[in-house]
Amino acid sequence: MRHILILGGTTEGRRLAQELAQKPGIRVTSSLAGRVSEPRLPPGEVRVGGFGGAIGLADWLREHQVDTLVDATHPFAQVISRNAAEAASATAVPLLALRRPGWQPVPGDRWHLVDSLEQAAAVLPTLGRRALLTTGRLGLSTFARVDGVHLVARSVEPPDPPLPPDLTVLLSRGPFQLDDERAVFREHRIDVLVTKDSGGAATAPKLTVARELALPVLIVRRPALPDGIREVSDVAGVLAALGLGRDPSDNVPG
Structure with missing residues (x-):
């Protein structure tokens, strides 16, 4: 064998x-x-x-x-x-x-590329006040000191501390449908999206919604192999x- x-x-x-x-x-x-x-x-x-x-x-x-x-x-x-x-x-x-x-930008996208979660946390307050975080529960501690931004974090399981003080956790597992993503952005009044360049179709609808709403998207670049x-x-x-x-x-x- x-x-x-x-x-x-x-x-x-x-x-x-x-x-x-x-x-x-x-x-x-x-x-x-x-x-x-x-x-x-x-x-x-x-x-x-x-x-x-x-x-x-x-x-x-x-x-x-x-x-x-x-x-x-x-x-x-x-x-x-x-x-x-x-x-x-x-x-x-x-x-x-x-x-x-990885994902590729198309006309209408407002992408801001960074090299790490630490850079994303530093830049985030300059882009919006209500952010949807889809960077994974293990990276949430990086945003623990972000001030002036309400964070809505999506995670498969409850994240461990330390956590940002102004945080809402959405427990869910992809793939995510376009209409469901629209509902999340609308319900939580999202004005900026933070994500990693994970690629693939299962989690791409959030990028479509951000494009539809002309919202900035903060994307962490992939590390090299x-x-x-x-x-x-x-x-x-x-x-x-x-x-x-x-x-x-x-x-x-x-």
Whole structure:
């Protein structure tokens, strides 16, 4: 059996596991960080929790005879991506990074790009007074000292302190529909959106609503992947790289 380990937790990671689970001769294991108490489990084998850094991940790759490692974590999961690169290098296990394309601005967008949550927190008071934060619960503490802005934070689970003093938490899980996003902006009188460039269609409707309302959008740029990692943009690309499907970019005459 050819063993493929997916560092998952994303929609793309689950889709890849589903595809691989149907392939003969393939054993697929998905590893989830365990930050959500009730994660959506993908097909195949699943493990939950950390490995103990790059060294622990390298030991796991050797012990379980992993043939290929796929980093399908969130584009902002820098620590696990760095550990994956180090573990793959130490074990000579091939590594692919599955990353959905980032969002691209279109006419009507009022985007303000920053490189970190800290920069976003510093700039935010200059753009609005009622902000929708969709940056994840683990980053909320970065906004704890923001003054003069009411923050509406969306999170799958209740965030841990320290929290901003003027905060409303919306417990919800995507994907989010356009009409639902319009209702959120209207009900909470949102005048600025703060988000990370996570890409994908599941959470993109909020950008559409901000465009419709001509609101500023504060976007945190993605961190760069570690050097030497082959990046693919979709599940079809991973399957092609693994020799399990045709590269969608190939133009094969019929």
